[in-house]
Amino acid sequence: MSDNYTLDAQARTLTGKKVSQLRNVGLVPAVVYGANFTPVHVQIPYRPLEVALMKAGGTHLITLNVDGNPQVVIARDVQRDILRGSITHVDFLAVSADTKIKTEVPVRFVNESPAVNMRLGVLTTLTPSIEIETLSTNLLDSIEIDLSSLKATGDAIHVRDLNLGGKVNVLTDPDTVIVRVQALAAEVEETESDETTSAEPEVIQKGKIEEDEE
Numbered sequence: 001m002s003d004n005y006t007l008d009a010q011a012r013t014l015t016g017k018k019v020s021q022l023r024n025v026g027l028v029p030a031v032v033y034g035a036n037f038t039p040v041h042v043q044i045p046y047r048p049l050e051v052a053l054m055k056a057g058g059t060h061l062i063t064l065n066v067d068g069n070p071q072v073v074i075a076r077d078v079q080r081d082i083l084r085g086s087i088t089h090v091d092f093l094a095v096s097a098d099t100k101i102k103t104e105v106p107v108r109f110v111n112e113s114p115a116v117n118m119r120l121g122v123l124t125t126l127t128p129s130i131e132i133e134t135l136s137t138n139l140l141d142s143i144e145i146d147l148s149s150l151k152a153t154g155d156a157i158h159v160r161d162l163n164l165g166g167k168v169n170v171l172t173d174p175d176t177v178i179v180r181v182q183a184l185a186a187e188v189e190e191t192e193s194d195e196t197t198s199a200e201p202e203v204i205q206k207g208k209i210e211e212d213e214e
Helices: 014-023 046-056 184-212
Strands: 004-011 027-034 037-045 063-066 068-080 087-094 100-110 121-125 131-135 143-146 154-157 177-183
Touching: 004 046, 014 027, 027 046, 037 046, 037 063, 046 063, 046 068, 046 087, 087 154
Parallel strands: 004 063, 027 087, 100 143
Antiparallel strands: 004 037, 027 037, 063 068, 068 087, 100 131, 121 177, 154 177
């Protein structure tokens, strides 16, 4: 289950182009919105916001204390300055226990692949995160991928192999490959060379038989 972080904010009255005044004094304008929820414009000190977003990302809940009134939210859109990369605005989604959330959850690998340990191939990560939909109370920090099942070259783990329980709906295509053991480059080249060598006599032989039959 996802952790919950806390962040203090204040209601703001400045909107539009005037919000630049807030940024000049180290405050970031933000808005809290949600279904059946009247949007609230807030301002948040830059450094605490930056730290909270680094830890929470888009998969952790944040308790936003607006002038002392707590509201559980999740960061949905973080706007940044194109040149400096600094945070310029944040959209927070207000959530409750019955709020369903769609989000990308990073995968986390555990254990080791026997095939890789025996140097039969190399591990190739193809899908770093999985899109899910679940209630806010069931959000995941990460999705564990057990590499111990990858015992031979070509073995792979697909999204369909995941078992996240009945409370989490996986939205990523089931046929998507998450991780695979790829053959070493030298082995691939050798296999392709063998296929080319063995294929040519077959074509020649086939042509000779056809000529004899005519």
